[in-house]
Amino acid sequence: MGLLSYVARRLALLGLVLLGVSMVVFFVLRGMPGVDPLAAYIAPGLPMSQDALASLRRQLHLDEPLPLQYVYYVANLLKGDWGYSRTAAQPVLDALLARLPATVELAVAAVLLSTALGIPAGIVAALRKDRAADVAVRVVSITGISFPVFWLGIILQLVFFYYMGQLGLPTLPSRGRIGDTIALIDPITPMTGLYLVDSLLTGKLAFFGSALRHLVLPSFALSLIGLAAVVRIMRASMLEVLRQDYILLARSKGLPTRTIVMRHALRNAITPVLTTAGTTLGILLGGAVVVETVFSWPGMGSLAAQGIPRGRLALRRRRSAGAVLTMLGQLASIRRSTVATTGAALFVAIFVTGAVAPLVIPASVVRDVAFGARLSPPSARHWFGTDDFGRDLFSLVMLAANLDLRVALSVVLGALLVGTVLGAVAGLVNRLDEPIMRATDVFLSIPSLVLAMAIASVLGRSVQNLAIALVFVSWPIYCRLMRGQVLSEKQKPYVKSLRTLGVGPARMIFLHVVPNTLFPVIARAPADVGLILITMAALSYIGFGPGPYVPEWGSLVAAGQTYIFQAPWLVVFPGVAIFLTSLSLNLVGDWARDVFDPRLRS
Structure with missing residues (x-):
């Protein structure tokens, strides 16, 4: 298969996936029993006559059969009409575009942080395989993904905002993207919507410092989602590279371990980590929902959490x-793993x-x-x-x-x-x-x-x-x-x-x-x-x-x-x-x- 035909096939499959995503979203919004999509267009408590409701239903094509409603739904998506958000008091597409930079800035910062922490940890774990450093790195990475990010965010607020303030120490902001005072006395002209980038482009260093301080706690909480994956992939990749013949040759020549790792092994072992960075970014965009809610971060995740109604309460061979x-024999090996035994007992x-x-x-x-x-x-x-x-x-x-x-x-x-x-x-x-x-x-x-x-x-x-x-x-x-x-x-x-x-x-x-x-x-x-x-x-x-x-x-x-x-x-x-x-x-x-x-x- 040639390159062009492969690219064409992947693009066609992408189109099918996007079509499938639209079907799933449409079914969830309109196809499930008890769902009235008209409710999204009516303010709670607003009195409307039956004639007005029927007219609005006809205007939105909600009186049509479900397959025909889907056709109108896709047509509106392609035209940029994604509906109206009562939460944001503006069209959905405009609300998403306005909040997209905040979510992207948070997710990118989390990816960079998890990569910066995970790569050195993975290298150390590989070089000290099955020794104390390896076990410590793996336990710490597993501990990181075991934290509920929303709870960790609250604890970070409690420690770095409240307790440090009580002790008279420098604190980190607990909510929002920028300080209220900076936003009033030294605002920036939005260019990309990314506060760190825009403040540097406009030379507003005070604004940059405030935005960076507001980013520290939420990005750290979110980075733990991808940290364990980076450590695990980096460790496995480095172990595989260290077994290669050219690494053995470099060792036989007497090259220092630091030179072998940094100049030869790392450049080949880091590729899988960088390849998965895009996937990690997508996962973090989903995980941003709870982090943005905890830190009142004005991104797409908090908009989604606010915009979706909480729903009705319903309490031999x-x-x-x-x-x-074979499995039983492998399970018996848990006794030889102190970490696994501790986890199982707990x-x-x-x-x-x-x-x-x-x-x-x-x-x-x-x-x-x-x-x-x-x-x-x-x-x-x-x-x-x-x-x-x-x-x-x-x-x-x-x-x-x-x-x-x-x-x-x-x-x-x-x-x-x-x-x-x-x-x-x-x-x-x-x-x-x-x-x-x-x-x-x-x-x-x-x-x-x-x-x-x-x-x-x-x-x-x-x-x-x-x-x-x-x-x-x-x-x-x-x-x-x-x-x-x-x-x-x-x-x-x-x-x-x-x-x-x-x-x-x-x-x-x-x-x-x-x-x-x-x-x-x-x-x-x-x-x-x-x-x-x-x-x-x-x-x-x-x-x-x-x-x-x-x-x-x-x-x-x-x-x-x-x-x-x-x-x-x-x-x-x-x-x-x-x-x-x-x-x-x-x-x-x-x-x-x-x-x-x-x-x-x-």
Whole structure:
């Protein structure tokens, strides 16, 4: 295939993906049961007659059949008519373009920060493989991705804005892009919308300094999302390069290690990191939703969080056996990994505590109000203190553990089931491979948090609907991973023999191929449970959780943020619970990837 034909094919596939994205967005906005798209054009509480509503519905083509509505929808998108935002009080496209530079500036700063921290850490880990420095770097990187970014943002505000101010030390701004005083007395002329760039172009150094100080905390919180990936990729790439013949030759000539690493190994090992920078930027654009909300950053993420309504409240075979025995033997190796053993023990302790919580904590703890004990600090009677209703925070955190773990495990199980089946079918049935993979690309092209917000808003606020929304955005990862495993497996002789014998696709998939390809896919599950926990907490923090009277870690953090300077324990303890649970799962998941992925084992 020539270069031009390859580029043309990729552009055509891009067009199909964009068309698929528009279909998904249209279905979420208009196609789901109970959704009235007219509500987006009417101010809440504004009285309108039935005739006026019918006229507006005809004007917007909402009285047409759904397929015809989609045609009008795409036509309006192409013309630049993306609808009207009541939140921003202006057309949607204008609102997005006005806020795009703020989000881009934040995301680019986070990418640069994660790359600047991750590359040296990955190099050190590779040079000290399996030694203390390697273990320390990997644990620190895993710890970084175990922090819920919204909670970390609140803690950064508490430490670097409030506590440092109380001590008389220099502080960092906690909200916004620029100081109010600088914006009034020394404004800049917008050129690109990027404050750092525009202030340098116009020579406003005071404005540049204020913008840079406002960028520090949110960019650091957001950078932790990509930091672990950069460290892991850099470490693996550097280890591979250090085994190459030209590196061995350089060592045999007596060149210093620093020269070998910086002049020869780094330039080849850094390529995969730079290649994934674009993907990381896309992920950070999705993660910016919660960071922008915490820091009141005027970007697209905060606009999306404000613009989406919170929704209504609604409270036996030989090969298989051999594969299983292989897995059991690999699982037994967890005893030789201190880090994995620690993670597993920590998760079991949290899981058991959450499981027994409803049995020992009365349900009245959630409903009863004791204003005489409100905002009491931690004590022998109330280990975690009390909230603004006087409820025991320790009991609420334990009950929330039960809910969050049940939902996270159910979501990963559902996503694993859907993604595994579709991935196996795509890998074995050639005529279905392209449609399934294009559908997967469509879902992966939409920021998962934003899509989950939209689905949860449409379905309504309940535990079940939140789980459905999370499954909806989680299955594509397993689908792509399973397809890759199946494509590799189906080249083996036994699969060709089964086809020669006339074994049907369904029997071949479920009884032969899947048992031999499933374990590397399952190895991803522990870390994904931790990721789902953080995502669920983020949704609840923004306001898309199961409801105000359902104990959930993210909701507890959101409720406690109001009293962050008066009663910091309301934010600290629920956030620590999320962090420790996610950390334990990430430690086990990191060990599982090393054990079940043959490339990492080698």
